[in-house]
Amino acid sequence: MLEGLKKAFQTLTERVSKTRxxxxxxxxxxxxxxxxxxxxxxxxxxxxHIAELLRPRLAEVQVPRFGGGEETIMKVYRDVLSEILLDASPEKLLEEIRLKKDTSGEPYVILFVGPNGGGKTTTIAKIAWWLKKNRLIPVLACADTFRAAAIEQAKKLAAQVGIRAVSQRYGADPAAVAVDTIISAKGGRESVVLIDTAGRSEAKKNLLEEMKKIKRTSNPDCVILVLDSLTGSTAREQARIFHNDVGVNYVILTKMDSDSRGGLALTVCHEIKRPILFIGVGQGLDDLIPFQKEFLLERILA
Ligand SMILES: Nc1nc2c(ncn2[C@@H]2O[C@H](COP(=O)(O)OP(=O)(O)OP(=O)(O)O)[C@@H](O)[C@H]2O)c(=O)[nH]1
Ligand SMILES: [Mg+2]
Structure with a gap:
């Protein structure tokens, strides 16, 4: 994982650290x-953008006559990458959820969006599990009424986590499923509504319109975009479309355990200026870790 990025920085160091x-x-x-x-x-x-940030700073590095300026160069890389990468605190999200429930009695609503197969439903199960471990009770809205077997998949995962799932028939209005779930959670023990949606591809404009409708009617407290870190440039396009059309608060990058080249993390943070909340590192419920800049920095600049 991240070998290509690591090599890119290593090669640059070799060239700039030898002579001026x-x-x-x-x-x-x-x-x-x-x-x-x-x-x-x-x-x-x-x-x-990264090269433009590096150029003046590398030009200023005084390389010792016989080489050995690596430490200063590493500091330049670290500063530049830290400026671009955006991380977020899952703890803060937990606080927001508790605050909303305590002050209004209303559940905190999280809408999950993203392209087909990016890992939305699996990630929702992981988030539900994480919420439960933090003594919050979520409920799942099965608002993917579009893809075959999506409702069964969501219900099975909800059962695995031990939470309630609200569903209707295939073809039902996803916005109605979302609203039903929110209403059913009001005043009860459940403090978070997690809305699963059908995968959207940029080519399917009507599905994006439907997504906007779900957002309008469910009025979520936050929208999380789930992207497959293996899909590179396509994911980047999708991130821009989702961000412009629907609006995104946080990003979760999945499949970072597979052979991810990792560049999507930099691209997403730079281009849509939204923080990465978690990364997915496997298919199990516990395979979700808070994203911290250090995670990438350590691996790229080690
Ligand atoms: N290795 C690995 N696999 C993952 C991860 N997250 C999701 N997957 C797998 O990716 C596949 C697709 O995941 P889903 O959660 O169904 O994706 P989705 O976005 O809900 O898909 P649609 O509903 O069809 O749009 C499944 O086989 C998951 O197990 C991850 O972090 N690592
Ligand atoms: Mg799904």
């Missing part, structure tokens, strides 16, 4: 660096 480069040589080194970033799923815009 001329302006042209530094530009050339950064051109090659950008190509390596793009091949690790960082978008062209984000790669250019």
């Amino acid at each position: 480069l001329s302006e042209k040589e530094l530009r050339d080194a950064l051109e090659d660096f950008k190509i390596q970033l793009v091949s690790s799923d960082v978008s062209i815009e984000t790669s250019e």
Whole structure:
């Protein structure tokens, strides 16, 4: 995982730490660096942005005559990547949920959106499990009434976690399922409504319209975009569309345990300016970890 990004920074270090480069040589080194970033799923815009942030700072690094400026260079990388990456505190989310329930008696509503197969339903089960471990009781709204077997999948996961799932028949209005679930949770013990939705692809404009309707009617406290970290440039396009059309508060990147090149984390933070809340690292309920900048920094700059 993240080998490509690591290699890109290593190669750049080898070039800039040996001797003092001329302006042209530094530009050339950064051109090659950008190509390596793009091949690790960082978008062209984000790669250019990173290179532009690095250029003046690397030009200022005084490389010792016989090499050995690596530490200063690492600090430059660390500063630049820290400026781009955005993390979020899951603890703060727990506090918001508790506060809403305590002050209004109303459940906190989280709408999950994302492209097909990105890992929404699995991630919702993991989030439900995490909430339960934090003594909050969620309820699942099976608002994917579109994909075959989606309702059974969601109900099975809810049973595994030990929470209630609200569903209607296939083809039912997903917005109605969401609203029904919210109403059924009001005044009860359940403090969080997790809304599962059908996967949207950018090509299916009507499904995006439907998503906007679910958002309008369920009026969520937060929208979480779930993206498959293995899908690189497609995920980037989808992130932009979901962010522009629906509006997103947090991102969760899934499948970081598989052979993820990791560049999507940088791209998403830079291009939609929304923090990554968690990353998915497997198919089990516990395979969800809070995203912290250090997680990537350690692996890329180790
Ligand atoms: N290895 C791994 N697999 C994951 C992770 N998250 C989800 N998956 C798998 O990805 C596949 C798709 O997950 P779903 O949760 O059904 O995805 P979805 O976004 O709900 O899919 P649709 O409802 O069809 O749009 C399943 O086989 C999951 O087990 C993860 O973090 N790591
Ligand atoms: Mg699903």
